[in-house]
Amino acid sequence: MSFWRELGFASNPYVVKPLPSSADGRELLVGRDVELRALLRRIEEGDTHIVLEGPNGVGKTSLVAVAAWVASQRFQRRETVQLYLPLPEALQIKEDASEFISDCYFAIARAFLDNEEVLKRADRKVPKTRDVKAWLEAPVLKGRGLNLTSPFGGGGLTGSAAANSSTGFSNAGFRATIRSWLREAFPEGTGGLVGVIDNLELLETSAAARRLLEEIRDPVLQLGGMRWVLCGARGIARSVATTPRLNGVLSDPIEITPVADEYIPSLIDTRLLHYSVRPTSKAPVSASSFEHVYVVTHKNLRDSLRHAQSFSQDHESEFFQSKTETEIDEAFTQWLESQAIKHEASAKMQPRTWTLLEDLATFGGTCSPSDYEQFNFNDRAHMRKNVVELERYGLVNSSRDDDDQRRRSIEITSKGWLVHYARSHGLGSPVIPGM
Template structure:
């Protein structure tokens, strides 16, 4: 191993286990496996006019990758004349924040929408009127959007509503760097961009597909709903834009209950489940084929096999993103530690490392929480709850505890474990809080990190619950 190239020894040109969303391209399509029906469902939803596609799923289930590949296949379908709608991908996924500046967010989205249109200009020019996009005679002095790469020299200028120009010349690639100089006329730019979208997508069907990702980061359904309601008339109903909302913890289902948003959402919400274990082999093989110069020898030489990968997938609560991350970390551990892994030792060494990783997380978190707080994790992973539980089930927790627990202590432990990413809380539809007890609305699930720590605790026989843990790896619906 030289210069940090740890994967060359396995005939890989780079890591096949990179934790990143798949791109909207041929490579993304090749790597996305086990999602055929989900891709079809998203493609159908994207073709529904003026409806926002909604996807909810656990962390690490691959929502963004699914959407990107679905958009790519929609564009392919248009090129193959299988559909009359052209759906253009916006390369950047957008995220909301608590103190959202609507003007800034709108400007940012429309800038990237213009970039998306520019990238697909060759397709659009023969089929629709894009006059005013690259051939206007009036160009004002202050450019607001600069796209330069290599020998490409282009600029987009807006000064007054409806006046826009692209000056094209030379060769090169497209840069997504935006110049937010003082000369930026945001009102003029927004007007021109929306006018352009109106012109293009009146003559043809479709739109530029924009994704708002990780909506659950706003933490409450109220914040998410109010933020999106602010954007409704400004962006979400703009002709020529197709939207996808992605979130976890039930936040998308809560949005669907909003009277001001429900009419624009493409319901029912698509609940994305974890990749089935039976499809995991295809996922891994596709990645090895993509990155290896000798795939068969790579499979033989890697320090783990499919059996170990499937076992770890169970341990991690069927979280594909964290599975790939752990496989990458183990490869680095084997290389930097110069551990010799033969066929007979693959299983032993791999499981030993996973256990030590669980121990590290357990000891690190134990410094931050009460030792008795682990009762919540132990009970949640039992046959009674199988990884998911409602906070209102306190009595069942208490009956099976080896230690006495009060409701106040129980709630504190929930907060502590959530803070340490051992459990995650689903976001309830808070429109119903008047009719239900707040505690009853709080549903929690064990994260992959929590499942890994529990695996260590189970091996060490440290569990604090009287409940049984028979066949605990099958505890979560997939």
């Protein structure tokens, strides 16, 4: 019997990956009703693509997945004539515009294949997908003398590659086919596919993000029958949403803040109940313990779930079965403290760098390069030197965005918050006064 089954759960209740676009996802999306309604309004009633700005791990992708499912259910209940269906998975942003555009079209094709029966039941015009399916799933694609694995066999199509199959689609012909599918299945005002363009902050600079979005504006963002939701952290989504070429294409960003503390007990209890297969299931991390780690991680839901999962798997199932809830809660607190102490001890930094970490935590965990005076530095260069040292130990993430000095591009990581927890609670090395 599996570890989770032994504890009375169908599977891991602390799963970290985004929620699915399904009834299960809707049940598990706790504390997001206001944000869900706001997102649905923009999907169903707006004419620009949606931008979500919020910290990493706050749950932006889960929110979009559930919103797409709720929108599809509204159609099923005949509350609207708009049919919305999600793309199979979020698309990760890439610096190579051509490669990213191809990823988008492949994802759209896959959504049509996955939802063929749904579209038929909705009396939508369904494309003849057999030939294109064979092309997409061909094991090898050839282009410019290179052999490239099919994206549905583990790789991607780039350049002017064409399929090595009898269907003979060209890259341009494939894209034209997808555009016609969208027009025919989703005439204006009747819905569309909902896709996520995720992790804009991976492009690091606002200039790079603007350049990429402007390159994909016509081939991707102007596609009829598509509702894109762009997600970013550290202020990058807000910095690029109103550029001249994207004005009227992207909406003003919706700020997604962490789930409010009051919802956390219900959020974790809902997960435990959802995955439970018997009344006597034994939770490795209770609601009260989860509240604690949620505070320690600075309200990062993804990191909190990851810590809960790691603690669970660091012990045998017999440990949890033999302990009371109070004993398990105490063991979790000790485990979390040991993780914090270990990370704090591994960071060998100068006092001034430690001071920056503590000041940054007091500042809220994020800042921009232009905030250097608030951290008692004479200029950006001296602050940057200390930021680089924090990066070396994985305590902050940052991008040097010289084009947008106001962007909050410096952020404490999960490891950084654990180290801050150790130092602020006197768990590891003693904090020297004035540090």
